[in-house]
Amino acid sequence: MSVEATHMTIPISPDRTRRGSFRLRLPKVSRSVLLSTLTVAVLLAGWAIVTEMGWANELFLPKPQAVWAAFVKTMTKGYQGATLLQHLGASLYRILTAFTLACLIGIPLGVLMGVSRNARALLNPLIEFYRPLPPLGLYTLLVMWLGIGESSKLSLLFLAGLPGIVISTIQAVTSVDPVYVRAAQSLGATRRHLLFHVYLPAAGPLILAGMRISLGFTYTVLVAAEIVAASAGIGWMIWDAAKFLLSDVVIMGLIVLGLTGVVLDLMMRGIAKLLMPWA
Amino acid sequence: MKRLIATLAVTTLALTAAVRAEDKPAKVTVGYLNLVNAQLVTKHLGLLAKEMPGVDIKYVKIGGGGDMLRAIAGNDVDFGGLGNPPTAIGATRSLPIKGILVINMLDYVESMVVRADKNITSLKDLKGKTVAAPFGSTTHYLLLQALKEEGVDPASMKILDLAPSDIAAAWLRGDIDAAWFWEPDLGKAVKNGGKILVTSGEMAKRGYPTWDIGVVMNAFAEKYPSYVDKFIKAECEGIDFWLKNPEKTAEIIAEELSLPLEDAQRMMKGTGMIPCSTQLTEEYLGTSAKKGKFVDTLISTADFLVKQERLPKLLPRADFEAFIQPAYLEKVIGR
Numbered sequence: 094m095s096v097e098a099t100h101m102t103i104p105i106s107p108d109r110t111r112r113g114s115f116r117l118r119l120p121k122v123s124r125s126v127l128l129s130t131l132t133v134a135v136l137l138a139g140w141a142i143v144t145e146m147g148w149a150n151e152l153f154l155p156k157p158q159a160v161w162a163a164f165v166k167t168m169t170k171g172y173q174g175a176t177l178l179q180h181l182g183a184s185l186y187r188i189l190t191a192f193t194l195a196c197l198i199g200i201p202l203g204v205l206m207g208v209s210r211n212a213r214a215l216l217n218p219l220i221e222f223y224r225p226l227p228p229l230g231l232y233t234l235l236v237m238w239l240g241i242g243e244s245s246k247l248s249l250l251f252l253a254g255l256p257g258i259v260i261s262t263i264q265a266v267t268s269v270d271p272v273y274v275r276a277a278q279s280l281g282a283t284r285r286h287l288l289f290h291v292y293l294p295a296a297g298p299l300i301l302a303g304m305r306i307s308l309g310f311t312y313t314v315l316v317a318a319e320i321v322a323a324s325a326g327i328g329w330m331i332w333d334a335a336k337f338l339l340s341d342v343v344i345m346g347l348i349v350l351g352l353t354g355v356v357l358d359l360m361m362r363g364i365a366k367l368l369m370p371w372a
Numbered sequence: 373m374k375r376l377i378a379t380l381a382v383t384t385l386a387l388t389a390a391v392r393a394e395d396k397p398a399k400v401t402v403g404y405l406n407l408v409n410a411q412l413v414t415k416h417l418g419l420l421a422k423e424m425p426g427v428d429i430k431y432v433k434i435g436g437g438g439d440m441l442r443a444i445a446g447n448d449v450d451f452g453g454l455g456n457p458p459t460a461i462g463a464t465r466s467l468p469i470k471g472i473l474v475i476n477m478l479d480y481v482e483s484m485v486v487r488a489d490k491n492i493t494s495l496k497d498l499k500g501k502t503v504a505a506p507f508g509s510t511t512h513y514l515l516l517q518a519l520k521e522e523g524v525d526p527a528s529m530k531i532l533d534l535a536p537s538d539i540a541a542a543w544l545r546g547d548i549d550a551a552w553f554w555e556p557d558l559g560k561a562v563k564n565g566g567k568i569l570v571t572s573g574e575m576a577k578r579g580y581p582t583w584d585i586g587v588v589m590n591a592f593a594e595k596y597p598s599y600v601d602k603f604i605k606a607e608c609e610g611i612d613f614w615l616k617n618p619e620k621t622a623e624i625i626a627e628e629l630s631l632p633l634e635d636a637q638r639m640m641k642g643t644g645m646i647p648c649s650t651q652l653t654e655e656y657l658g659t660s661a662k663k664g665k666f667v668d669t670l671i672s673t674a675d676f677l678v679k680q681e682r683l684p685k686l687l688p689r690a691d692f693e694a695f696i697q698p699a700y701l702e703k704v705i706g707r
Contacts, residue, residue, distance in 0.1 A: 152466075174527075241548075
């Protein structure tokens with residue numbers, strides 16, 4: 094009920110609350126932006142000082158300028174036959190394909206397991222068993238089964254992303270207020286209606302949270318997935334550069350991966366706002 | 373009072389002397405490469421433990437040169453072994469190591485294997501095929517050098533970076549048409565529809581020798597120089613054992629790598645083991661006064677890696693000469 098209550102309060106006096114919160118909000122946002130900028134600035138300054146003073150071996154921690162130079166060089170000339178954007182494209186293709194597949198399979202699976210106790214009992218052992226397996230251990234088997242091509246890489250990323258989505262969807266569906274379901278049923282809703290008009294909209298925000306976490310998991314196994322027989326991809330670039338002790342390229346690759354991760358997460362939040370304005 | 377001071381002085385002296393005598397490492401970590409050479413004999417017979425009584429000796433198996441470099445950079449080993457490309461990388465990046473011993477020369481223990489049913493009779497036939505090699509290793513270096521020599525564009529084929537064990541798995545599945553890598557995994561490919569096209573030994577004759585060199589961490593060598601001698605002594609004993617008792621050595625290698633005996637015998641023949649006294653000749657390390665041909669190999673390898681954009685710049689010859697330190701071996705041999 095509490096969810097509904099908050100929904101109700103907004104339309105009562107939209108103008109006043111909006112204006113009131115607007116005035117309060119702006120400085121708040123800029124303040125947090127300021128603080129975040131401060132963190133980044135301190136980090137960068139610390140990095141610059143440590144390297145300028147020669148406290149760190151340049152083999153392990155190159156100067157920020159060196160990392161920037163590696164970025165510019167990889168952007169324009171490329172690293173081992175592919176430019177940074179091509180590496181990034183190869184990786185994003187893998188991540189997004191696997192993640193989309195994980196969503197397409199994980200969300201229906203989670204809904205099914207959430208509404209049906211039998212389905213949960215049937216499938217839970219499987220998911221709970223493989224979920225904690227280390228991805229690299231799993232990968233050796235995937236390479237033997239599926240080969241060194243894209244399918245094994247996509248499978249690893251898919252398997253990394255799936256459990257987070259399934260588990261959060263189950264959680265989301267089971268925590269839907271039964272009052273909604275009963276109300277809809279009393280109005281004559283079919284199972285189909287219930288699914289699309291009650292369960293999914295109510296569970297949406299939690300499912301989305303699960304998707305965001307799972308996208309993060311998919312990211313964490315990217316380097317592992319690209320170790321075997323890749324010739325492009327940010328993960329491969331990092332791995333290859335490490336073999337030749339090119340730590341500037343390694344750090345640059347990690348920064349690019351981190352930033353893309355943040356951008357993807359922002360995009361997902363944006364899509365969520367469009368699809369689920371009530372959340 | 374005088375007596376007291378005298379006793380104190382004597383005990384202090386005795387104590388420092390005792391500390392001096394005790395000045396030995398508590399633990400020695402040897403990183404060894406997963407390939408067929410006399411280090412396996414030294415390890416199996418416990419020769420290092422005999423040379424270093426009371427020292428905890430730990431052997432760590434390392435998959436390839438890239439991993440060994442990281443182990444060295446991370447200060448995880450005291451002694452290690454490196455092929456010439458990783459050595460060139462380490463020397464250029466001024467890793468704190470010195471080359472002290474020839475572990476082995478690479479002959480057909482490393483080879484390029486091609487699928488027998490694919491009609492590949494020369495490197496030119498590799499166009500459009502999928503070829504694998506562990507990047508940054510001796511074989512990756514030889515593959516690209518061989519292609520260059522025959523005027524074949526590496527871009528005309530798909531060259532993949534795979535670890536030796538992954539190459540074996542990919543080969544069995546039929547994912548790759550050719551691969552340049554080493555025993556014990558090489559044998560698996562040869563037995564499953566593979567045929568040898570080029571060996572690393574042939575490349576050595578064409579002017580591209582590849583080898584593995586034993587390295588020591590500088591800090592360890594400065595702190596415990598006598599233990600570097602002990603290490604070399606043990607490794608030399610292993611090499612002598614290999615040269616004098618090939619049958620027993622094959623048994624040891626078969627056991628160490630879980631291989632059939634005939635495989636071990638074949639792989640042994642493909643590895644060049646250099647007696648320690650010969651290592652001090654011009655062909656190999658040379659002497660402290662005049663360094664040998666290993667310096668030339670290092671320079672040409674580093675030059676190749678610079679052209680590949682995997683090393684920033686080519687160091688002067690003196691830096692590579694400084695990397696090779698035959699002094700310890702000279703002391704052990706007694707020259």
